[in-house]
Amino acid sequence: MQLDVFNAFRDHALRNGVLFYFNGYFSHNVIGAMGDTLRHRLEAQGTKGAVTRRVFSTFIEMAQNILNYGVDAERPEQGGQMSLGAVAIGELGDQFYIICGNHIDQAHVDRVREKLEAIRSMSNDEIKQAYKQQLRSQDHEEDPISKGAGLGFLTVARDSSAPIEYTFIEDQGSPDKVGFYLKAII
């Protein structure tokens, strides 16, 4: 990349309020380091504690989703997994946005869409109720695909001030995987 192109790239990001952008391998250490930087940045600019926690929480849930479900990944049994993806955190007006993108398995698209559509149709109270119900449910342990508690998207929804946005983008080169993009507004 030419230096002037890089400058244009940076200006463009700044004009869109981007505080932080990363594209590459997500590992547990990378997520921890980005999280620290993000928190420090938000605290330094005087963001309220509760807002900082919501932005941070959403970032961690999205980043750990990339790590756990991204298909462009290496997952050695001994830990130290890595997975390709991108994340951007920005500020527009008095709101923050967090966007992430990664490839997921084509076979999981319907399942993810179904979960997100259900959450998008819920009111804030319904999100809280669904969260509580999922917390108490033991069914999730039988789920062969999920690696967490089934609370990730609900946690993002709980911390968001608008319905979660998402899209799937087909990858022409490889029909077995699909680009998955998620956006939350805090």
Add this chain to the structure above:
Amino acid sequence: MQDLHIAASGTSPEVDFRFSSHRLALIGESYPENAAAFYGPVIEALREYLAQANGQRIEVHVELRYFNSSSTKVLFNIFDLLNSATGSNEVVLHWYHDEEDDTILEFGNDLHEDFPSINYIPMAIVA
């Protein structure tokens, strides 16, 4: 039985379970790479301790600044275990939360609703 101490890391809390003095504390951050793997031995030790605890006043201090969704589920299971020990013990839960942030307080209140036999004491931390 032996006390359990695990030092805090940037993404996992300090675990200070002093079974000998019936004081259990979790302090710090909780978003480990694998919550089930991190908390597995903690829950195992707690289960063993509770199996033999009888007529004790068990003081639990939870001072977590942040916990991710998979840690949330594990915490719920820990309180489920503690709740089942209230038949023969008194369990006191000191639940610390940022004064300005309702999310952790609300989660504590939900735990209280689900496990009313635990003596729940919310503790506001003034920033």
